[in-house]
Amino acid sequence: KDLITAYNNMGVISKEIGNFPKAIDYYIQSLNIATALKDNRGIGRSYSNIGIVYRNMKNFDKALEYQLKALYYDSLGKEKNSMGKTYANLGNIYLEKKDNKTAIEYFERSLKIFMETNDRPSMAIIYNNTAEAYSEIGDFKKALQYARAGLDLAEEIKDPMLKGHA
Secondary structure, X not given: OHHHHHHHHHHHHHHHOOOHHHHHHHHHHHHHHXXXXXXXXXXXXXXXXHHHHHHHOOOHHHHHHHHHHHHHHHHHOOOHHHHHHXXXXXXXXXXXXXXXXXXXXXXXXXXXXXXXXXXXXXXXXXXXXXXXXXXXXXOHHHHHHHHHHHHHHHHHOOOHHHHOOO
């Protein structure tokens, strides 16, 4: 399992420096090991990471394909937060595709999970992503409500990085 983490970390670094093909290679190596070990959590994380790279590449169909695979494996495990993050990833894909109503649906699913698990930093991010989606469809009242909730939560948990999302 350490190899799964190591390959995922190499994938993250490659993605961050913009080497998307190399990132996908690392994530596929991680996926292969996780599959051999029947590690559903590792499989789900690898699929999700591949989906994030495809989203960064603006290949939204592939991004959705991999996030939906991740969601399946997330649903097999006991870690609800993984499912919340995958719902958030799906929301972000739809937000970039300008399908804001679908984005909101996924953000709401994500937010529900993060509320249940009390993952407040993730809640703050989702509030702000939801605000952006409502703003895009012209519902500025709801956008403001969600943005305010995100900012209030970021201030409450004293995270200056999250305040930048608000």
